[in-house]
Amino acid sequence: MLKKDLLELCLLQLLSGGDKYGYEVLTPLRAAFPDTQESAIYALLRGLGKEGFTSWYMAPGGGGPDRKYYRLTPAGQSRLDALRTDWRHMRDAIVSFGVE
């Protein structure tokens, strides 16, 4: 599992908790992966949309202009499940070496 896959896992996990607008997605991910710039996370988010794992809609923002909200699609949910399984396997493999 590469860092990109970990980022993708976290991003899809974040969206599984409910629809979020761009800044709401990017900020916690950047806090969790400080050496990754938001542009890279945005590129990943856009790529997921192109692959059909996420979709978007416009909705009123908090008093300001409309915001673009991202939501997980059924294909995205399946992708999240697959990534979760990969992550568990990797975690177990690492733990088996005594890494905690």
Add this chain to the structure above:
Amino acid sequence: MNRAKEAKPLTKEQYLKTFSRAVRWRLPPQESEEAIADYRELIFQPERDESRLAEELGEPVQAAHLLTDVATYRQWLKVFAVLAFGLFLLAKWTFTAHSSFTYFLGYERWWYPVWVMAVGMALSLYWFRRHGQKNGPMSKWLVLALAAVLIYGVGTLAWNWYVMSPGFLNIYRETYPHVIPWQIILQRELIINGGMVCALIALAGLVLAKCYDRRWLALYVLALTVAALCGFIIFHMKGMSLDYPSADMIQSYLFARLIPIGAAGLIGTGVALC
């Protein structure tokens, strides 16, 4: 100087402007508009600290690069290089009325601008029909630019029709080389300046077609056609002998070739607009 640049971070507006320019050059128009709208939303969040913009989001050009389909972008750069080189040749030929290719190719040089036009039209139409995108209603600036180039092209051809008419050429033959009539000077200026300016307009059309809407390619095709016609005429003028008995036939000889070339350009312009 670099230190001074680093010391002054980009404002939100400057960041978005640089990003927009970079992303428009790299992505198809609709995708770039979407990315710009997304970045506008991200940048202008009230919580966003302007002084940390590049640190958080990355440099604007780098951010645009991350969204780029590298294979398509590289292909575009190659296509652009070929088309821009063609325009450079047309501008050079109309300005100098000379081509070094004559030494290698040896073929009648007045056809060189037509070859450049054919390659430019075919390559650009193929690439933009495949990778370009329309973007909203047609720009009124495009209509105005097309009208201006068309008027210039038709005007230049009409003037050449006049100065190449047997009646005018016979008068010219009698006075040359003592007097060069103003009609000939105007013809030369129309061709030289028209060729160079149209090559520049075609380049602008190409860039606008990539960045905003593929229908701007119509401007490239039309201006390319006018530049090629100017090149065709000026090469002929340079090789023309007024002492040759068939000088009376120059007008019909030249226009029998100019009209089909112009018609091909107009068809290409129409295809680019569709």
